[in-house]
Amino acid sequence: MPILPMLVDRVLQPGTAGDPDGRLADDGRLVGHALRRLVAGDLAGLLDGPSTARFDPSLPMVSLDLSRVAENSPLISALMTSSSAWMESALADPDGGQRWVVYDEAWRLMAYPALPRRMDAQRRLARHYGIANMLIFHKLSDLDNVGDSGSAMRALASSLLANAETRIVYQQEPDQLGSTAAALGLSGTEQNLLPPTLGLGQGLWRVKDRSFVVQHQLHPDELAASETTARMMAVPRKFRNSEA
Structure with a gap:
């Protein structure tokens, strides 16, 4: 089974038989060193071996929990790229049935340019794949943090909202009313x-x-x-701050 270390070795050292003039090694150096971070760098240990989990698209629900890597931005990007490849292979199966694709905490995923592009592609091909996409935000002003003003990334994030035919809005904080009403065109x-x-x-x-x-x-x-307030309801502990 081909795994990432094999790919890195082949890219960085293609060998004289397949690369007699050395051009392949030169062209692949940047890619090889970028991938090497997943093999021998700070991201090693998660994506550099055979999978320890089996992706079973026949299950009624598959959930990817990223809560334990919330503070590691490069790792989230790598994990989402890998899991999206898994997911898209299942969605492309004509016998895969109809699916909901739900992106919870979408504000975090929008920070990585490749992921909004995947979301946009899935939205455009939703009928072909037989899927419905759901993006969940805390507040719509989170979209203002995607890319620079006037950038292609900001435009892509805005298009994801503009092309959503169903919008569900819960109670809003007073300072969010104006931006929410403007973004959704509320009466x-x-x-x-x-x-x-x-x-x-x-x-x-x-x-x-x-x-x-x-x-x-x-x-x-x-x-x-779906309960997320268990620790808020628990009996609080007391901590004492003492000086040595």
Whole structure:
């Protein structure tokens, strides 16, 4: 089974038989050293061997948890690139059925140029793949942090929002109302619903040109799977700051 160290060795040392004039080694030097970081550098140990997990597209749900690498930006980029290749091979299977593709904490993924491009490609080919894409943001102003103003990356991020036919908006902080209303083209009535009319679990759904206020209901099993406030509800511990 070919693995990354083999590729790095072949790129950096293609051998005289396949590279008699040395041009292949020169052309591949930058790529080889960039990939070598995943083999012998600070990112070694995760992507440089046979996979220890099996990607099974027949499962009803597959989840990639990046919470333990949240502070390592290069590693997130590498992991998302690898997992996207897995995912796209499954999506390209004509017998793969219909799928939801959900990007939670999308604000973090938008920081890596290759990932918004993949999201955009999947959106454009959604009918071909038989998928529906969902991007989840804390606030729409997160899109302002993608690339520089007027850059191609900012335009790509904005197009992902502009081409979404269904937008679901939960209660917004007061300082986010103006930017949210402008980005989504909310009417005055819709904007007035956001604070504080919408209660817990209520969302304003914009489906093309129609609007609905929807009360979302969770099954107890769904609530247990999506609960993220357990540590907030635990009995707090006391810490004492002492001087030596």
